[in-house]
Amino acid sequence: MSNNAVDDTPSDSSARRRFLTRLTIVVAGGMFIDGYVLGIIGTVIGNVATDLELSVLGEGLIGAAALIGIFAGGPLGGYFADKFGRKPMFTIDLGIFVVGSVLQFFVESSWQLFLVRLLMGVAVGAEYSIGWPLMAEFAPARLRGRCLALSEVAWYVGFVAAFVVGYLLITFYQADWRVVLATSTIPAVILFVGRLGLPESPRWLINKGRTEEARHIAETWIEEGPDQDDIFGEGQATGSFRSLFSARHWRATAFISIFWFCTVTPYFAIATFSASVLTQYGLGEDGLLGAIGVNGVALAGVVVSCLLIDRVGRRAFTIPQQWVCAVVLVAIGLWTSAPPWVILACFLVFAFANAMCTALTGVYPGEVLPTEIRGIGTGFATAVSRVGAGIGTFLFPWSMSDLGPGTTMLVAAGVCVVGAAVSQVLAPETAGRTLNEISGGSPAEPLATVSE
Numbered sequence: 519m520s521n522n523a524v525d526d527t528p529s530d531s532s533a534r535r536r537f538l539t540r541l542t543i544v545v546a547g548g549m550f551i552d553g554y555v556l557g558i559i560g561t562v563i564g565n566v567a568t569d570l571e572l573s574v575l576g577e578g579l580i581g582a583a584a585l586i587g588i589f590a591g592g593p594l595g596g597y598f599a600d601k602f603g604r605k606p607m608f609t610i611d612l613g614i615f616v617v618g619s620v621l622q623f624f625v626e627s628s629w630q631l632f633l634v635r636l637l638m639g640v641a642v643g644a645e646y647s648i649g650w651p652l653m654a655e656f657a658p659a660r661l662r663g664r665c666l667a668l669s670e671v672a673w674y675v676g677f678v679a680a681f682v683v684g685y686l687l688i689t690f691y692q693a694d695w696r697v698v699l700a701t702s703t704i705p706a707v708i709l710f711v712g713r714l715g716l717p718e719s720p721r722w723l724i725n726k727g728r729t730e731e732a733r734h735i736a737e738t739w740i741e742e743g744p745d746q747d748d749i750f751g752e753g754q755a756t757g758s759f760r761s762l763f764s765a766r767h768w769r770a771t772a773f774i775s776i777f778w779f780c781t782v783t784p785y786f787a788i789a790t791f792s793a794s795v796l797t798q799y800g801l802g803e804d805g806l807l808g809a810i811g812v813n814g815v816a817l818a819g820v821v822v823s824c825l826l827i828d829r830v831g832r833r834a835f836t837i838p839q840q841w842v843c844a845v846v847l848v849a850i851g852l853w854t855s856a857p858p859w860v861i862l863a864c865f866l867v868f869a870f871a872n873a874m875c876t877a878l879t880g881v882y883p884g885e886v887l888p889t890e891i892r893g894i895g896t897g898f899a900t901a902v903s904r905v906g907a908g909i910g911t912f913l914f915p916w917s918m919s920d921l922g923p924g925t926t927m928l929v930a931a932g933v934c935v936v937g938a939a940v941s942q943v944l945a946p947e948t949a950g951r952t953l954n955e956i957s958g959g960s961p962a963e964p965l966a967t968v969s970e
């Protein structure tokens with residue numbers, strides 16, 4: 519869709535629905551790629567380690583390379599999206615990803631593979647801090663939770679798809695691990711084409727003083743009524759990284775960062791190495807099928823949240839699930855000699871409950887911060903979460919080997935407890951509220967109080 523096409527499109531309800539559908543798909547597509555990239559390495563990490571003669575340390579670094587890149591890419595993408603606009607960065611970051619994805623096919627050494635996946639991680643990190651703010655700023659309040667949570671559904675679809683593709687290519691075609699990794703190029707190219715010609719966020723334009731341009735886009739693509747009025751009520755303000763820790767915004771920053779950290783740290787550690795973990799717990803020689811099952815259950819959990827989040831509310835899918843995760847991980851940690859079917863059942867419950875609250879990690883960052891710091895705030899939370907995911911992925915093989923499965927699972931349970939406690943205090947209820955209402959509370963009030 520060209521810029522001229524945007525100008526000529528009639529601003530009727532059917533056109534707006536088509537536009538929202540398209541935007542939702544291309545934003546969710548970025549998360550699909552993220553899940554795919556992080557999942558596909560889990561299917562070939564054994565082959566990579568053998569072929570490149572990796573140590574345990576090297577295996578952990580390769581597994582965490584994309585996560586390290588996301589740590590840098592999230593804040594950088596958010597900064598550039600807040601400064602130069604959502605629209606240009608939305609395409610540029612995916613172009614970088616396509617280049618990195620193709621390069622995977624040509625790597626010949628461990629350091630080359632590490633650098634390529636680091637580059638891809640930078641692009642994926644930028645995706646969070648560009649795509650989610652763009653989606654939040656276009657979606658109507660009544661559908662915003664579902665539109666944003668769909669990104670997490672796409673992430674799990676990508677993660678599960680990666681395990682399925684990897685399993686099929688390795689089992690039936692004995693494909694080289696480079697070919698398996700480079701399959702991420704196909705969805706990336708399709709998605710790149712789908713993003714061409716999307717309009718700029720009207721909220722960002724108003725924030726930068728480009729009111730007339732913003733008004734035209736809003737009247738064309740945003741539903742008339744409260745959602746349009748809320749956009750036209752957007753003010754002009756200058757944000758910075760320091761603003762995230764101001765008296766007005768530090769609670770929101772702390773909540774989205776800690777909540778995200780505590781949900782993804784145990785999941786990435788367990789899910790990335792789930793095939794070997796399940797095998798170690800006595801679930802057969804080939805744990806890959808079990809890993810697909812665990813991640814498939816996680817997909818079901820995030821779908822449930824996506825379907826009900828705007829109806830039931832945010833807190834109902836944020837807090838109880840984290841306590842459930844803590845309980846089942848404690849059970850696994852204390853009962854290491856449990857029958858294999860009990861262990862599998864606990865892992866399935868963990869995956870389902872963890873995914874339900876993880877859906878909210880794609881919703882809250884776009885809602886609780888104002889336009890001027892929505893990108894950098896999302897990027898900061900992304901970076902914090904990937905510190906946890908990277909630590910979990912990097913240390914998990916060592917912990918399982920040196921500390922043992924029981925201690926490892928108890929540590930993971932402790933992380934879940936921290937996330938549940940912080941969410942209990944700070945998690946806001948934002949369902950049905952406009953973005954200005956959510957981020958416009960008194961700085962003297964706690965975040966949870968402001969949003970309830």
